[in-house]
Amino acid sequence: MGKLITKFIFCTIFTIFLVSLINKSLFPHFDFPFPSILLLLVPAVIYLIITFFQSSVSKHSTNNLPPGPRTLPIFGNWLQVGNDLNHRFLATMSQTYGSIFLLKLGTKNIVAVSDPDLANQVLHTQGVEFGSRPRNVVFDIFTGNGQDMVFTIYSDHWRKMRRIMTLPFFTNKVVHQYNDMWEEEMDLVVDDLKNNEKVREEGMVIRRRLQLMLYNIMYRMMFDAKFESQEDPLFIEATRFNSERSRLAQSFEYNYGDFIPLLRPFLRGYLNKCRELQCRRLAFFNNYYVERRRKIMAANGGEKKKICCAIDQIIDAQMKGEITEENVLYIVENINVAAIETTLWSMEWAIAELVNHPTVQRKIRDEISTVLQDNESITESNLHKLPYLQATVKETLRLHTPIPLLVPHMNLEEAKLGGYTIPKESKVVVNAWWLANNPAWWENPNEFRPERFLEEERKTDAITGGKVDFRYLPFGMGRRSCPGIILAMPILGLVIAKLVSNFEMLPPPGVEKIDVSEKGGQFSLHIANHSTVVFKPIVRSKKV
Numbered sequence: 001m002g003k004l005i006t007k008f009i010f011c012t013i014f015t016i017f018l019v020s021l022i023n024k025s026l027f028p029h030f031d032f033p034f035p036s037i038l039l040l041l042v043p044a045v046i047y048l049i050i051t052f053f054q055s056s057v058s059k060h061s062t063n064n065l066p067p068g069p070r071t072l073p074i075f076g077n078w079l080q081v082g083n084d085l086n087h088r089f090l091a092t093m094s095q096t097y098g099s100i101f102l103l104k105l106g107t108k109n110i111v112a113v114s115d116p117d118l119a120n121q122v123l124h125t126q127g128v129e130f131g132s133r134p135r136n137v138v139f140d141i142f143t144g145n146g147q148d149m150v151f152t153i154y155s156d157h158w159r160k161m162r163r164i165m166t167l168p169f170f171t172n173k174v175v176h177q178y179n180d181m182w183e184e185e186m187d188l189v190v191d192d193l194k195n196n197e198k199v200r201e202e203g204m205v206i207r208r209r210l211q212l213m214l215y216n217i218m219y220r221m222m223f224d225a226k227f228e229s230q231e232d233p234l235f236i237e238a239t240r241f242n243s244e245r246s247r248l249a250q251s252f253e254y255n256y257g258d259f260i261p262l263l264r265p266f267l268r269g270y271l272n273k274c275r276e277l278q279c280r281r282l283a284f285f286n287n288y289y290v291e292r293r294r295k296i297m298a299a300n301g302g303e304k305k306k307i308c309c310a311i312d313q314i315i316d317a318q319m320k321g322e323i324t325e326e327n328v329l330y331i332v333e334n335i336n337v338a339a340i341e342t343t344l345w346s347m348e349w350a351i352a353e354l355v356n357h358p359t360v361q362r363k364i365r366d367e368i369s370t371v372l373q374d375n376e377s378i379t380e381s382n383l384h385k386l387p388y389l390q391a392t393v394k395e396t397l398r399l400h401t402p403i404p405l406l407v408p409h410m411n412l413e414e415a416k417l418g419g420y421t422i423p424k425e426s427k428v429v430v431n432a433w434w435l436a437n438n439p440a441w442w443e444n445p446n447e448f449r450p451e452r453f454l455e456e457e458r459k460t461d462a463i464t465g466g467k468v469d470f471r472y473l474p475f476g477m478g479r480r481s482c483p484g485i486i487l488a489m490p491i492l493g494l495v496i497a498k499l500v501s502n503f504e505m506l507p508p509p510g511v512e513k514i515d516v517s518e519k520g521g522q523f524s525l526h527i528a529n530h531s532t533v534v535f536k537p538i539v540r541s542k543k544v
């Protein structure tokens with residue numbers, strides 16, 4: 001510190017001397033006012049900041065940090081790498097810097113991992129050390145400073161929230177309890193498609209209809225409530241609130257204020273927008289859904305047997321003093337964020353790939369008609385008899401990993417990883433997409449080929465003895481892995497089975513293949529264009 005102060009004084013005197021010299025020679029008659037001298041301190045202050053950063057970087061570099069590109073003062077690597085640190089860009093960087101590397105974005109450290117063994121260390125063997133989530137200015141607002149479960153640090157609060165959420169959402173009992181309801185919602189989609197003549201000739205963009213289906217599945221599970229149609233004002237409001245929240249949280253626009261705290265005052269407008277949205281959004285969940293359930297529960301005298309949906313159990317936990325009223329709302333917020341769009345993106349990817357691969361559609365149909373008895377309908381409980389269908393779901397999530405870098409992890413304290421020192425509070429991203437698409441580990445990874453999970457992957461299973469395959473992590477692994485896998489996999493399997501067995505899904509007239517290019521945000525990877533698809537009904541004898 002003493003050294004820095006000497007540098008600062010030296011630099012200030014030197015700058016004043018230099019600039020007055022320039023001023024005197026350029027403007028000999030200019031009377032130099034006092035406040036301008038103060039202005040001259042600006043370069044000195046900048047120099048001070050620069051040297052401070054330089055000293056901290058060089059201090060780190062003696063500490064066995066992971067490799068990475070050279071950093072600039074203040075900005076770190078930000079000017080070189082830009083805002084959009086997406087899965088493909090990080091995969092390319094890993095070819096230069098190796099399977100673990102460090103980027104400095106302003107004051108923030110980002111460690112990128114793209115190797116199955118290192119992924120195992122982050123998610124599993126050192127899952128406690130790396131089990132937290134990094135915070136940023138926008139997520140602090142959307143999570144009420146970590147009152148939720150998905151984005152909170154690894155702590156007693158997280159354990160309690162995960163335990164309380166597991167019983168009403170993430171057990172086999174829940175799956176069996178709701179299987180019929182899921183099917184009912186899916187059958188309504190099939191009926192809507194069948195009853196719309198335009199759909200079998202010109203086709204339609206199915207996203208909004210599937211979105212309604214998924215909202216209804218989740219809101220029926222959560223609140224025993226459903227939306228009447230895509231025009232239902234509450235549906236319009238819920239989807240608007242959630243998509244605005246996604247847009248604001250996933251945007252790269254606020255990075256500058258997050259990476260460089262000095263610039264944070266310039267984010268005030270953005271952060272106010274986030275605060276205002278969050279306030280209205282939580283009030284919406286509370287007024288229309290949570291409060292309604294509270295009233296119904298109060299009318300039932302809090303009788304256990306009358307608990308009929310997930311939020312009743314959550315409110316019950318709150319009434320026992322385990323969590324706060326705000327925590328209840330953040331659970332609702334987390335399900336809205338984590339459950340619906342992820343599953344919807346996966347469905348859109350699956351449909352797009354099936355349209356472009358009619359043989360896969362045919363094979364699924366054949367499997368269903370071979371395996372299931374006449375009049376035996378597909379349900380969650382017989383999905384396990386349909387390996388090709390399941391391989392199709394897996395292949396979709398491999399090629400188009402919806403959360404390609406997982407939800408970022410963070411180490412609260414300095415830690416070791418792959419022999420390197422990871423500074424405390426680093427954001428650690430596991431490049432799940434690259435693990436699942438690296439040609440070093442997968443045969444022709446760019447191909448959509450469900451067969452790989454039945455052929456070569458079976459051989460891999462034989463080699464690994466069926467142990468966890470850390471090349472394939474669309475739901476993460478370990479403590480912070482996705483608990484929703486227990487719902488998402490059967491929901492995806494059932495929707496695909498119902499669509500494929502009721503319709504031939506085709507590109508619209510005049511189009512050979514539909515566009516499967518991708519678009520990403522800070523977390524997500526979704527299809528860039530929601531293409532039109534023709535749903536041509538199949539005349540069948542079997543009920544599916």
Ligand code: HEM
Binds near residue numbers: 334339402403
């Ligand atoms: C295809 C659909 C889905 C995909 C691809 C997906 C993927 C993921 C991923 C990658 C993570 C982070 C894992 C990590 O950081 O290591 C995650 C976390 C989470 N997901 Fe999912 N998810 C899906 C559906 C769902 C559903 C349906 C729900 C709830 C009903 C859900 C609830 C959660 C929650 C609560 C977390 C946070 C876990 C924690 O931090 O402890 N997800 N999901």
